[in-house]
Amino acid sequence: MADEHARKWDRCLADTAVKTVTGLGVGIVFSLIVFKRRAWPLSFGSGLGLGMGYSNCQHDFRSPYLIHGRMVKVSAQCNFHCLSEVCDTRSHHAA
Amino acid sequence: MLRACLRGANATARKNYRRIPLTSLQQCRHYTAGESSSASKVVVAGLLTVSGGIGGTVLYAKWDHKFRAAVEKNVPYSDWLLGLALGPAAQDPGLPIKKRVELAQPPSMIEKQAKKEGAEGPVKDSSPAPSQPAQSLEEASAEATHIISAIGEVPSVPAPCDTEAAAVKECNECHEHKEATAVHPAPTEPMKERPVEEVAARLAQQEQEEQDISASVSASLEDSLASSAKATLQAIGAQEAALQAIMQHTDKLKEAMEAEVLPEEKSNQWKDLEAALADRTTALNDARAALSKANESLDSLRSVIDESKGLKISSVRPLVLAAEENLHNMVVDLDKMVMKVQSAESEAKIVSQYSELVNEAKRQFQREVSSLTPEIQANWKGLTGKLSTDDLNALIAHAHRRIDQLNRELAEQKVREKIHIDAALEQQKLEDQKALDNAVNTALQHVKEDARLDQERKLAELREVMEAEMRTQLRRQAAAHTDHVQDVLKVQEHELKAEAEQVLSSKMLEQETRYRQLTQEQLDNFTLDMNTAYARLKGVEEAIDSHVVAEDEARKAHQLWLSVEALSYSLKTAEADVPTVPLENAAQAVRDSCRDNDFALALASALPEKSLQRGVYSEASLRARFNSLRSLARRVALIDESRNSLYQYFLSYLQAALLFEKSQEAPPSQLSSEDLDPFKLLSYASYCLEHGDLELAAKLVNQLRGEARRVVEDWLIEARLTLETRQVVNLLSAYANAVGLGTTQAP
Numbered sequence: 001m002a003d004e005h006a007r008k009w010d011r012c013l014a015d016t017a018v019k020t021v022t023g024l025g026v027g028i029v030f031s032l033i034v035f036k037r038r039a040w041p042l043s044f045g046s047g048l049g050l051g052m053g054y055s056n057c058q059h060d061f062r063s064p065y066l067i068h069g070r071m072v073k074v075s076a077q078c079n080f081h082c083l084s085e086v087c088d089t090r091s092h093h094a095a
Numbered sequence: 096m097l098r099a100c101l102r103g104a105n106a107t108a109r110k111n112y113r114r115i116p117l118t119s120l121q122q123c124r125h126y127t128a129g130e131s132s133s134a135s136k137v138v139v140a141g142l143l144t145v146s147g148g149i150g151g152t153v154l155y156a157k158w159d160h161k162f163r164a165a166v167e168k169n170v171p172y173s174d175w176l177l178g179l180a181l182g183p184a185a186q187d188p189g190l191p192i193k194k195r196v197e198l199a200q201p202p203s204m205i206e207k208q209a210k211k212e213g214a215e216g217p218v219k220d221s222s223p224a225p226s227q228p229a230q231s232l233e234e235a236s237a238e239a240t241h242i243i244s245a246i247g248e249v250p251s252v253p254a255p256c257d258t259e260a261a262a263v264k265e266c267n268e269c270h271e272h273k274e275a276t277a278v279h280p281a282p283t284e285p286m287k288e289r290p291v292e293e294v295a296a297r298l299a300q301q302e303q304e305e306q307d308i309s310a311s312v313s314a315s316l317e318d319s320l321a322s323s324a325k326a327t328l329q330a331i332g333a334q335e336a337a338l339q340a341i342m343q344h345t346d347k348l349k350e351a352m353e354a355e356v357l358p359e360e361k362s363n364q365w366k367d368l369e370a371a372l373a374d375r376t377t378a379l380n381d382a383r384a385a386l387s388k389a390n391e392s393l394d395s396l397r398s399v400i401d402e403s404k405g406l407k408i409s410s411v412r413p414l415v416l417a418a419e420e421n422l423h424n425m426v427v428d429l430d431k432m433v434m435k436v437q438s439a440e441s442e443a444k445i446v447s448q449y450s451e452l453v454n455e456a457k458r459q460f461q462r463e464v465s466s467l468t469p470e471i472q473a474n475w476k477g478l479t480g481k482l483s484t485d486d487l488n489a490l491i492a493h494a495h496r497r498i499d500q501l502n503r504e505l506a507e508q509k510v511r512e513k514i515h516i517d518a519a520l521e522q523q524k525l526e527d528q529k530a531l532d533n534a535v536n537t538a539l540q541h542v543k544e545d546a547r548l549d550q551e552r553k554l555a556e557l558r559e560v561m562e563a564e565m566r567t568q569l570r571r572q573a574a575a576h577t578d579h580v581q582d583v584l585k586v587q588e589h590e591l592k593a594e595a596e597q598v599l600s601s602k603m604l605e606q607e608t609r610y611r612q613l614t615q616e617q618l619d620n621f622t623l624d625m626n627t628a629y630a631r632l633k634g635v636e637e638a639i640d641s642h643v644v645a646e647d648e649a650r651k652a653h654q655l656w657l658s659v660e661a662l663s664y665s666l667k668t669a670e671a672d673v674p675t676v677p678l679e680n681a682a683q684a685v686r687d688s689c690r691d692n693d694f695a696l697a698l699a700s701a702l703p704e705k706s707l708q709r710g711v712y713s714e715a716s717l718r719a720r721f722n723s724l725r726s727l728a729r730r731v732a733l734i735d736e737s738r739n740s741l742y743q744y745f746l747s748y749l750q751a752a753l754l755f756e757k758s759q760e761a762p763p764s765q766l767s768s769e770d771l772d773p774f775k776l777l778s779y780a781s782y783c784l785e786h787g788d789l790e791l792a793a794k795l796v797n798q799l800r801g802e803a804r805r806v807v808e809d810w811l812i813e814a815r816l817t818l819e820t821r822q823v824v825n826l827l828s829a830y831a832n833a834v835g836l837g838t839t840q841a842p
Contacts, residue, residue: 058741065736
């Protein structure tokens with residue numbers, strides 16, 4: 001599990017880099033095509049890419065702690081089931 | 096540098112300060128010039144008071160010791176000062192004097208006691224000495240009686256040692272007389288009955304001694320008797336001779352006085368008279384000497400008689416008696432002779448007086464004649480022719496005068512005759528009285544002596560009679576005694592026989608019972624031995640059976656142990672980062688070797704599956720892994736469920752970079768809330784791991800929370816696995832060891 005952390009970082013950095021570059025590229029394209037070679041689409045695009053990468057990275061790192069809830073119809077029979085399901089999802093996510 | 100600055104500051108301050116007081120002092124001096132003398136006065140006065148007080152205190156302390164003691168107690172260091180000034184405090188003289196007096200008294204008492212003991216000691220020492228016990232006992236008894244009488248508590252009851260001393264003395268005397276040797280040691284213990292032979296021997300000895308003594312005494316008596324008899328006879332003879340001589344002399348004197356014989360014969364007569372006188376004197380001297388000798392011998396005889404009387408032996412008594420009688424007779428004879436001699440002497444005295452008178456008259460006449468006629472010689476009878484008429488006339492006149500004178504004297508004498516005769520008679524009476532007294536005395540003595548001798552004779556006879564009677568009585572008593580003793584002996588014989596028979600019968604009975612008892616005992620012992628042997632045999636059989644069982648058990652235990660050892664060995668096959676071989680085979684072997692042992696079976700089945708399938712990691716690998724995990728855990732220490740954004744990550748990384756903790760820190764025995772900090776926990780865990788305590792490290796790591804926990808989760812799982820497996824294996828091994836020990840036969 002310790003390696004997971006390192007792998008996450010690898011992925012994160014790689015992803016962020018790719019996204020940033022991709023954003024930059026899209027920005028360049030948009031700057032060249034739509035926005036009359038202005039600088040702002042580049043920074044906008046790279047920032048967009050960086051932000052997406054950062055968010056992804058954060059999500060990746062947070063993923064163990066995320067709890068996925070489900071709306072369940074409350075009925076007399078389902079109460080027990082629902083509770084047990086919730087416990088299961090939590091343990092599943094924690095692993 | 097600081098000090099230098101300070102110094103400089105001080106110096107400046109001082110300079111500043113100095114300047115000011117100088118001036119102020121000058122000013123003060125101006126102002127207080129007038130008042131300085133008063134100040135000095137005050138100072139001097141104060142000093143004087145203080146010194147006076149101290150001096151007064153010292154002096155008073157010297158005088159009054161109680162005050163000194165109080166001062167020394169209350170004021171500190173005053174004792175030093177006072178000691179310096181006055182010397183050490185003198186002790187109270189009253190007590191020591193008393194003490195000395197008391198001390199003096201006991202020593203004096205002790206001395207007195209010592210002296211007393213010393214005085215008693217020599218007395219006591221002398222008493223046991225065998226040389227003079229009687230005397231010392233007497234002395235001691237005398238002392239005791241003196242003391243007792245002086246105290247006056249006890250009436251004059253003689254102390255027991257008195258009688259003892261007396262008895263001892265008598266005994267001693269008896270011993271002396273009987274044995275004629277030195278004094279024996281005083282018999283302080285009561286006389287024990289001596290055995291018959293000893294008594295007989297003693298009696299025989301005593302008789303022998305008596306005989307010897309009597310023989311010696313009789314010999315001595317005879318000797319002394321003979322000597323005294325001789326002496327007495329000699330004395331008597333001498334006395335007779337003296338008597339004869341005296342009578343002769345008297346006759347001769349009478350003759351010479353009265354006879355008118357021729358002058359030649361007269362001179363012869365006078366010569367014979369002188370010879371007779373000489374004879375008489377010599378005879379008298381001889382008689383006196385012989386008398387003295389006889390007296391001496393008689394005295395010695397008397398002393399011998401007294402001595403032999405003192406011996407108190409019956410056989411000697413008749414001899415003594417005879418000797419006494421002889422002595423008496425001799426004395427009587429001697430006295431008679433002496434009396435005769437004395438009477439003859441007195442006669443002779445008268446005659447000699449008469450002759451002297453005559454001679455005196457003759458001489459006087461001669462003198463007168465010679466005075467008248469000095470030329471005429473003495474013998475006037477032969478001078479008839481030579482005298483002249485004047486001379487003759489003178490002579491005749493003288494003769495006439497003489498005759499007248501004589502006539503006158505005669506007349507006077509006739510007148511005084513009666514008186515003279517009376518005087519002479521008186522004198523004679525006196526002398527007769529004297530002689531009578533002497534005679535009476537001697538006769539009285541003789542009569543007394545006779546009476547005493549008679550008494551003694553009668554006493555001796557009586558004693559003999561008594562002795563004879565006593566002997567007969569004693570014989571009778573002896574006979575009675577022998578009869579009585581015979582009877583008593585017969586009775587005793589009967590009694591003793593009965594007793595002996597009884598004792599014999601009881602002893603026989605005892606012996607029989609003992610014999611029966613012994614036989615019974617032997618039988619019992621034999622049965623006991625048989626029983627024990629049988630029991631032992633049974634025991635041996637059982638032991639052998641149990642041995643077989645035990646051996647079986649031991650074999651099984653051994654097998655179990657071997658399998659467990661194999662299992663524990665397989666645990667060691669882990670290498671770095673490579674787990675051990677799967678423990679399945681070893682576990683199977685263990686399970687096979689303990690089929691009927693529930694405990695071991697349960698343990699063997701408690702091994703975790705993963706260890707069986709995959710094997711476990713070694714501690715070293717876990718340790719190595721942990722070291723790498725630690726840095727990661729540190730980095731994500733701040734991340735948990737609530738904080739997990741990338742910014743938090745950044746902060747966490749920053750914290751890890753900036754925060755320094757000890758790489759290894761010994762964990763406390765109780766974790767507080769501060770210790771739950773991840774960094775601390777990690778350092779504790781490192782420490783534990785370095786010191787081989789995987790369990791504690793795992794526990795500590797288990798306290799991590801959040802992301803750090805997630806990161807070390809798998810390490811924790813592995814550690815748990817290892818620990819579990821190890822625990823089971825340890826238990827199994829311990830159990831196998833225990834079982835093995837239990838079944839081992841100790842030598």
